[in-house]
Structures are given as C-alpha cells and as structure tokens.
Amino acid sequence: MKVLVDENLPPALAKALAALFPGEHQIEDLRGKFGAGVKDIEWIGSLSREGRWVIISGDTRITKNKAEQNAFRNSHLIGFFLAPSLKQAKVTKQMQRILALWEDIEDLSRRVAGGAMFELPMSGAIRQLRT
Secondary structure (H helix, E strand, O other): EEEEOOOOOOOHHHHHHHHOOOOOOEEEEHHHHHOOOOOOHHHHHHHHHOOOOEEEEEEOOHHHHHHHHHHOOOOOOEEEOOOOHHOOOOOOHHHHHHHHHHHHHHHHHHHHHOOOOOEOOOOOOOEEEEO
C-alpha cells in the first residue's frame, strides 16, 4: 500500500509509520514528496496519475471545498481524514488511533473504489463520508 501523510500532520507521523512497516508499505509525507505549500489540487492530481494511494489527512477542507472534493472524488486516491477531535489531539493520540484502525484502513483501501473518503474518529469505527 502506498500511503501519503499530508502536511497538516507532523512528518514524524509518516516516518514512524514507515519505520513500523518497512518493505510492506511505502509511506511518505507530503512535504517530502512535493515540498511545503503545494496546492491540494496539484498533489491530488499528481498522486492520482501515479495510481492508487491512501491519504491520511488532517485537512478536512478537502472534504468540503467543492473543487478539491471533486478532484479527490474523481481520483484513484482513498482518503482517511482525522475527525476534528482527533486532529486537535496530541500526536501520540493521533498515532495511537491510526495504529488501532490500521487493519481497517488496509482492508477498506483494498475494497473501495478510488475517490472514497472516510473519517478517522477519536473513538468508534471508521465512517464513510458521503459528501
């Protein structure tokens, strides 16, 4: 699985995930792949052209801004967006939840079509965003 951690989350989170899954998953942070400040529409299009990527994001604007939402929905990407309460939590809590939900993230990423968006909650199950 190819995973991109967006710039609204610490690059250390991507590094920690990469260290946990060496040789199993390709995990990168957005800044390392595209540089700081790249526009969402640009990286969404670029990654979609590369094929299927899983996005772990703290940027819920992508799920609400019509242009970004449409670009994502028409891509090969699968998005997992931190719920507001999880986004505001300390990085240790964010990492704990992502790891607790990792098997579900892997499973959903294999089963759903590109353009799917999900919310990673502070507690409970992952839910699909139907926006």
